[in-house]
Amino acid sequence: MKFLIAIAIxxxxxxxSCSHTTPYVYYRQTHELLHSVLWMQRSAEYYxxxxxxxxxxxxxxxxxxxxxxxxxxSEQKLPFGTKPPAIIVDVDETVLDNxxxxxxxxxxxxNYPNGWDEWCCEEKAVAxxxxxxxxxxxxxxxxxxxxxxxxxxxxxxxxWRNLRAQGFPQTATAEQVxxxxxxxxxxxxxxxxxxxxARTHRIVQIAGDNLDDFAGYKQTTEERNALAKNYMSWxxxxxxxxxxxxxxxxxxxxxxxxxxxxxxxxxxxxxEELKSGR
Ligand SMILES: [Mg+2]
Numbered sequence: 001m002k003f004l005i006a007i008a009i010x011x012x013x014x015x016x017s018c019s020h021t022t023p024y025v026y027y028r029q030t031h032e033l034l035h036s037v038l039w040m041q042r043s044a045e046y047y048x049x050x051x052x053x054x055x056x057x058x059x060x061x062x063x064x065x066x067x068x069x070x071x072x073x074s075e076q077k078l079p080f081g082t083k084p085p086a087i088i089v090d091v092d093e094t095v096l097d098n099x100x101x102x103x104x105x106x107x108x109x110x111n112y113p114n115g116w117d118e119w120c121c122e123e124k125a126v127a128x129x130x131x132x133x134x135x136x137x138x139x140x141x142x143x144x145x146x147x148x149x150x151x152x153x154x155x156x157x158x159x160w161r162n163l164r165a166q167g168f169p170q171t172a173t174a175e176q177v178x179x180x181x182x183x184x185x186x187x188x189x190x191x192x193x194x195x196x197x198a199r200t201h202r203i204v205q206i207a208g209d210n211l212d213d214f215a216g217y218k219q220t221t222e223e224r225n226a227l228a229k230n231y232m233s234w235x236x237x238x239x240x241x242x243x244x245x246x247x248x249x250x251x252x253x254x255x256x257x258x259x260x261x262x263x264x265x266x267x268x269x270x271x272e273e274l275k276s277g278r
Contacts, residue, residue, distance in 0.1 A: 054130030
């Protein structure tokens with residue numbers, strides 16, 4: 001019996017000393033999103049980058065409205081000079097900040113799309129810096145605003161309510177929110193929705209965080225980079241790119257758009273990419 005008591009006391013001493021040293025243990029276990037999400041949530045640089053994009057956009061908007069030859073959509077067909085002006089904005093990481101959802105993934109050791117639909121319908125995403133102000137100014141100038149999102153149509157109402165609660169203009173109804181699969185032919189490739197809007201409006205600016213928000217779809221890394229360079233004269237005036245270090249089609253392109261790539265293989269491919277870039 002005495003022996004057992006001695007063992008128990010020894011175990012307590014060991015446990016106590018372990019808990020004492022825990023804060024000094026160097027953890028290397030991490031999540032791929034950790035750095036990106038902290039940058040979005042804590043850095044002055046992210047705030048400044050978003051404001052820079054939207055303040056510059058506003059500056060260009062007046063020139064866009066005054067110039068009837070100006071369009072920001074490769075889908076726009078002539079003649080469009082007399083059509084009413086419109087702006088297209090993507091939703092996630094363009095006007096709404098979902099970094100709190102990303103933080104959840106890190107803390108839970110989880111990955112997208114786990115909990116995504118639930119997050120959207122909590123309607124807690126917050127406006128990106130400068131986004132509401134930019135769109136309110138556009139609204140004052142009589143520009144139609146279309147929120148073109150690849151959120152699934154079943155999230156359409158939640159998305160609309162979240163946008164409205166954050167003070168975004170033209171959200172009296174869900175009509176201006178154009179979700180994926182809301183109509184036949186409105187797939188993940190947003191070109192059909194841009195084409196739909198271009199039939200009735202002159203698209204003067206597009207804002208997004210993903211090249212696919214502007215043009216192209218499921219292109220290779222090389223094609224994506226070539227496309228971005230081809231449209232060099234449109235960046236910052238016609239096309240407004242918001243920074244998103246957390247996710248995007250750039251990553252999907254690295255994985256060759258293969259949905260079957262599991263977590264460990266995806267990591268391996270990413271490490272191989274680093275080596276090939278040396
Ligand atoms: Mg987005």
